[in-house]
Amino acid sequence: xxxxxxxxxxxxxxDAVFKALADAGxxxxxxxxxxxxxxxxxxxxxxxxxxxxAVTKHLVQLEExxxxxxxxxxxxxxxxxxxxxxxxxxxxxxxxxxxGRLAALRELKDQLEG
Amino acid sequence: xxxxxxxxxxxxxxDAVFKALADAGxxxxxxxxxxxxxxxxxxxxxxxxxxxxAVTKHLVQLEExxxxxxxxxxxxxxxxxxxxxxxxxxxxxxxxxxxGRLAALRELKDQLEG
DNA sequence: TTGACAGGCAACTAAATAGTTGCCTATACT
DNA sequence: AGTATAGGCAACTATTTAGTTGCCTGTCAA
Numbered sequence: 001x002x003x004x005x006x007x008x009x010x011x012x013x014x015d016a017v018f019k020a021l022a023d024a025g026x027x028x029x030x031x032x033x034x035x036x037x038x039x040x041x042x043x044x045x046x047x048x049x050x051x052x053x054a055v056t057k058h059l060v061q062l063e064e065x066x067x068x069x070x071x072x073x074x075x076x077x078x079x080x081x082x083x084x085x086x087x088x089x090x091x092x093x094x095x096x097x098x099x100g101r102l103a104a105l106r107e108l109k110d111q112l113e114g
Numbered sequence: 115x116x117x118x119x120x121x122x123x124x125x126x127x128x129d130a131v132f133k134a135l136a137d138a139g140x141x142x143x144x145x146x147x148x149x150x151x152x153x154x155x156x157x158x159x160x161x162x163x164x165x166x167x168a169v170t171k172h173l174v175q176l177e178e179x180x181x182x183x184x185x186x187x188x189x190x191x192x193x194x195x196x197x198x199x200x201x202x203x204x205x206x207x208x209x210x211x212x213x214g215r216l217a218a219l220r221e222l223k224d225q226l227e228g
Numbered sequence: 229t230t231g232a233c234a235g236g237c238a239a240c241t242a243a244a245t246a247g248t249t250g251c252c253t254a255t256a257c258t
Numbered sequence: 259a260g261t262a263t264a265g266g267c268a269a270c271t272a273t274t275t276a277g278t279t280g281c282c283t284g285t286c287a288a
Binding site for chain 1: 128129132133135136137138141144148151152183185192194195196197198200201203204207208210211212214215218219221222225226
Binding site: 137139164165167168171172175188189190 | 245246247248249254255256
């Protein structure tokens with residue numbers, strides 16, 4: 001029920017993307033893919049203080065959010081960063097809040113002081 | 115144990131902010147505060163298909179993420195949008211991924227095709 | 229062709245989330 | 259004073275999440 005349009009090609013839901021970003025471990029994985037994309041599972045496990053299975057599950061979440069795309073190469077699985085979903089949430093959920101930023105801050109300050 | 119620096123004044127953790135954003139209901143609350151800040155709890159309950167208590171809990175999470183700041187006025191509680199945490203995560207977690215966006219996309223495309 | 233390497237799957241547990249309901253307190257209105 | 263309004267607190271439930279362990283499969287290399 002409520003299948004999330006597997007995200008393989010289109011953009012994932014904002015829910016999935018924010019949820020994927022809401023974990024320091026997953027953000028670390030993204031950061032490392034940003035530096036160098038195309039890493040194997042085992043490479044990505046390095047330095048993560050958890051089992052390989054745990055990392056796999058995090059990668060699954062990242063793939064469901066379409067933030068990571070993977071490809072099998074022989075017995076290896078290579079993981080690539082896909083920046084599109086981040087771009088999408090930035091447009092819808094970040095920039096609109098930055099636009100009104102100064103106004104919001106002024107209003108907030110007024111109310112907290114006055 | 116791991117107390118999260120209650121966020122009252124400083125900027126909240128990225129975890130708390132992303133987690134707060136990872137729910138459509140909470141994002142809706144933020145959207146409405148963006149249009150008009152300084153709303154009461156009951157105002158914010160309107161149109162949310164859940165009990166007042168549920169909304170209260172969502173607002174607590176938003177406050178813990180420092181995305182919302184509240185102030186008692188008589189028997190009313192007014193809620194204000196605070197745009198700072200969004201600005202912070204944009205700087206650390208959004209823009210860096212947008213910078214390399216075209217490069218990442220080219221790399222991704224190459225790998226998926228080749 | 230045998231072993232080592234890379235990864236996948238399933239079952240389980242512990243903890244966090246999202247929501248409910250019932251009742252209580254404080255402030256405002258008449 | 260008495261009632262309606264605005265919100266708070268506590269207890270409880272169901273679901274989701276994050277992690278573990280054990281074992282299995284497919285691929286490469288000597």
